[in-house]
Amino acid sequence: MDISEVVKRSGVSASALRYYERRGLIRSLTDTGTRRRFAPTVLDHLALIALGQAAGFSLDEIRLMFTPDGSVALDRNMIAAKxxxxxxxxxxxxxxxxxxxxxxxxxxxxxxxxxxxxxxxxxxxxxxxxxxxxxxKDEAQVSRxxxxxxxxxxxxx
Amino acid sequence: MDISEVVKRSGVSASALRYYERRGLIRSLTDTGTRRRFAPTVLDHLALIALGQAAGFSLDEIRLMFTPDGSVALDRNMIAAKxxxxxxxxxxxxxxxxxxxxxxxxxxxxxxxxxxxxxxxxxxxxxxxxxxxxxxKDEAQVSRxxxxxxxxxxxxx
DNA sequence: ATAAAAGTTGAAGTCAACTTCAAGTCAAGC
DNA sequence: GCTTGACTTGAAGTTGACTTCAACTTTTAT
Structure with a gap:
């Protein structure tokens, strides 16, 4: 998938995706300079990132939820503490x-x-x-x- | 009361007090250059500010809780919405x-x-x-x- | 073939609520 | 009278999670 596809499917902005990649939270198959290609599993990763954020984890903490090879490995004590x-x-x-x-x-x-x-x-x-x-800022909703x-x-x- | 007295009694740092004053949340009786003197009511104001913050109001919103003369005037719709x-x-x-x-x-x-x-x-x-x-950062507690x-x-x- | 759309990069900007800094002023105790 | 220590100011720095920008490059559509 290219970046716009991921944006559409995940709702995460392109700049945020690039930011996550720089921070080591997601990976893309890319030689620098050319366009990013994402594996479909990136959507699962983004879901976990969103969950972690909603639960109050920082991006650094969330990164610890992934093993270097990209699979999920939650620290159960950390979760329970949260x-x-x-x-x-x-x-x-x-x-x-x-x-x-x-x-x-x-x-x-x-x-x-x-x-x-x-x-x-x-x-x-x-x-x-x-x-x-x-x-x-937020958008044109009545309640902020x-x-x-x-x-x-x-x-x- | 001088600023160190307010710091002691309120637990709010001196720099935060000066910041609040610049932002129009509290007042002091002072000619510029000389030392600030606070009326005892500043402690009530600081309590309300802490309450507002704990409830999720921004400093701008909290400022609206005070009338120009320094008394408290809560917008009940705002409170209920929060x-x-x-x-x-x-x-x-x-x-x-x-x-x-x-x-x-x-x-x-x-x-x-x-x-x-x-x-x-x-x-x-x-x-x-x-x-x-x-x-x-937070202090030496176990859970963050x-x-x-x-x-x-x-x-x- | 070429123009426009979409993507790339690093660097800088944003936001809120403060804190920290540098440089100077003032007050109190000895 | 002079050294501390507490205070003053405006300006700049901090933090986290992004966004925005400028300057290019690469695709895609015509």
Missing amino acids: ADELERLVKRLESMIEGLRHAAVCPAPRHSECPSFQKLLRAATSGALERRERSG PSGVATIGRRKAR | ADELERLVKRLESMIEGLRHAAVCPAPRHSECPSFQKLLRAATSGALERRERSG PSGVATIGRRKAR
């Missing part, structure tokens, strides 16, 4: 959702006077809640996507 | 966790032969799962934090 991590994240998000929903209907004239809101604030500042990141909190404190220094 | 968004995210994360847990114990010699894993892959590639971001998927497709353009 699942645990996601679970903790979900718990925090759930209390966050509850708090936000309350804030949206709270009858108190000022949120600073509402006990539930105070509790939310304390949960956000003390304890485990931390930085988050967010993506760039966003990123989500990470766990764990950053070092001051 | 709660909905987090809820969708949680649902996706939950199926992701389930899939990961399965992958970690799956008896199939190759994941590509496991039907549950196939299903996970399909869920990750087709449909709503998208890019994610992740934070920088990470970011999480966002919703919504980016334009090919």
